[in-house]
Amino acid sequence: MYANILTDISKDFNLTPDNLKEIASCARYEIEQSLSNNPTSLKMLKSYIGLPSGLETGEYLALDFGGTNLRVVLLELLGNGEYKIIKKVAKPLKFPGLYDFISADSTAAELFDFIAATIDEAIAGNHDKKYYLGHTFSFPSSQTNIYNAKLITWTKEFATTGVEGQIVNDLLKEALQRQGFSNVEPIAVINDTVAVLLAAAYKSADTYIGSIYATGHNTCYFESNFNDDTKPMIINLEIGGFSKLAINKYDAMLDENSELPGQQRLEKMVSGRYIGELFAYCLQQGLKLKTLPQFTSIDLSNIINDNSAELTAIQELLKNTLNLTLAIEDLNAVQNLAAAIVSRSARIVAATYCGILWHIFPNAIPKHNIVIDGSVFEKMPTVNRNMHESLQQILTDESDKISLTLENGGSILGAALAAAMSK
Ligand code: GLC
Numbered sequence: 001m002y003a004n005i006l007t008d009i010s011k012d013f014n015l016t017p018d019n020l021k022e023i024a025s026c027a028r029y030e031i032e033q034s035l036s037n038n039p040t041s042l043k044m045l046k047s048y049i050g051l052p053s054g055l056e057t058g059e060y061l062a063l064d065f066g067g068t069n070l071r072v073v074l075l076e077l078l079g080n081g082e083y084k085i086i087k088k089v090a091k092p093l094k095f096p097g098l099y100d101f102i103s104a105d106s107t108a109a110e111l112f113d114f115i116a117a118t119i120d121e122a123i124a125g126n127h128d129k130k131y132y133l134g135h136t137f138s139f140p141s142s143q144t145n146i147y148n149a150k151l152i153t154w155t156k157e158f159a160t161t162g163v164e165g166q167i168v169n170d171l172l173k174e175a176l177q178r179q180g181f182s183n184v185e186p187i188a189v190i191n192d193t194v195a196v197l198l199a200a201a202y203k204s205a206d207t208y209i210g211s212i213y214a215t216g217h218n219t220c221y222f223e224s225n226f227n228d229d230t231k232p233m234i235i236n237l238e239i240g241g242f243s244k245l246a247i248n249k250y251d252a253m254l255d256e257n258s259e260l261p262g263q264q265r266l267e268k269m270v271s272g273r274y275i276g277e278l279f280a281y282c283l284q285q286g287l288k289l290k291t292l293p294q295f296t297s298i299d300l301s302n303i304i305n306d307n308s309a310e311l312t313a314i315q316e317l318l319k320n321t322l323n324l325t326l327a328i329e330d331l332n333a334v335q336n337l338a339a340a341i342v343s344r345s346a347r348i349v350a351a352t353y354c355g356i357l358w359h360i361f362p363n364a365i366p367k368h369n370i371v372i373d374g375s376v377f378e379k380m381p382t383v384n385r386n387m388h389e390s391l392q393q394i395l396t397d398e399s400d401k402i403s404l405t406l407e408n409g410g411s412i413l414g415a416a417l418a419a420a421m422s423k
Pocket of ligand 1 (some may be wrong): 066138139140155156191192193212215216217218219238240267
């Protein structure tokens with residue numbers, strides 16, 4: 001009854017090899033235009049940090065802020081890519097019914113007090129010993145040195161008031177003081193993509209591209225050749241803002257109802273925060289539902305993973321969320337739709353990697369490892385295969401030289417490295 005319409009909707013998520021090549025070329029073009037100071041949809045933010053030597057050592061506090069959980073870790077860098085975790089504290093940033101520090105109802109002071117209290121837990125209330133803190137702050141921030149990152153705009157639907165336009169480490173310092181301790185000194189702020197790249201480069205040289213494919217999506221790379229006399233450093237592309245993409249009706253609906261209509265176009269087509277919602281808009285249309293249902297990227301994962309003959313997991317999910325029982329051909333079409341959304345996501349992400357590779361290696365692409373952290377890359381079924389297929393369609397024979405590797409926990413190790421490198 002619904003299969004045909006769902007199948008038609010799935011087709012709107014199709015990307016041909018030519019579409020992918022065009023995305024890759026446009027991504028390269030925008031990177032190069034930005035480097036020549038021409039306006040593009042990429043923010044191309046300077047990080048004021050290069051690559052680690054691999055020899056960094058010492059004890060540091062690492063703060064990871066920007067996903068669903070806040071994490072503070074005390075760790076010791078041992079050099080040669082090795083490190084040891086001493087203490088780890090993780091807290092959700094929102095807890096239904098109890099608190100929500102990332103909604104517009106919360107203030108900067110409330111949020112940063114919560115962060116400071118979590119830091120206090122990680123150092124077990126020790127207010128005597130000196131700690132240097134590296135801060136992975138996973139939002140677009142403009143900086144003129146490694147310390148003074150100023151939040152340009154929230155993304156990923158974060159909305160806490162009073163943080164945009166502020167130097168986040170100043171907010172953190174004030175909160176630490178309010179909590180009554182000043183022995184923790186925030187000394188470096190980096191984006192999570194930068195953190196992942198630092199973490200991977202700590203272990204192996206010749207690593208130049210780091211990416212996050214999770215709640216949000218973004219990529220950074222090491223730029224060694226600025227047009228002016230800027231010294232080589234990592235650039236945070238904020239690729240989630242890339243806008244040279246054809247959007248369909250469902251992308252448009254999601255965008256209109258988001259915190260930042262018209263912005264973060266690419267991120268809204270690919271990242272974990274949005275793909276479940278995109279699926280919801282499609283189902284609303286395909287199943288003629290009166291209201292917008294709620295689905296997460298985890299639902300998409302479960303739908304795609306349902307290998308049962310009767311697609312019982314999908315049937316049950318639709319029964320529970322929509323009170324609907326569908327015929328097997330409709331369930332099949334629902335599964336294909338979920339797969340189409342995820343496949344488009346993975347293929348777009350891989351296409352942007354090709355644009356970056358073409359920029360870094362304009363003559364011939366050498367053997368190269370792109371490092372990626374994030375649950376969508378790690379856990380979403382079909383993502384890895386689709387990314388490789390996309391690389392193959394764009395780079396053809398050269399795609400064999402590219403590997404995509406999971407860099408788990410890079411945000412923490414990277415923050416500690418940033419602190420070590422800037423101390
Ligand atoms: C969003 C943020 C970006 C971050 C990414 C992954 O795109 O704008 O700074 O790197 O999410 O967390």
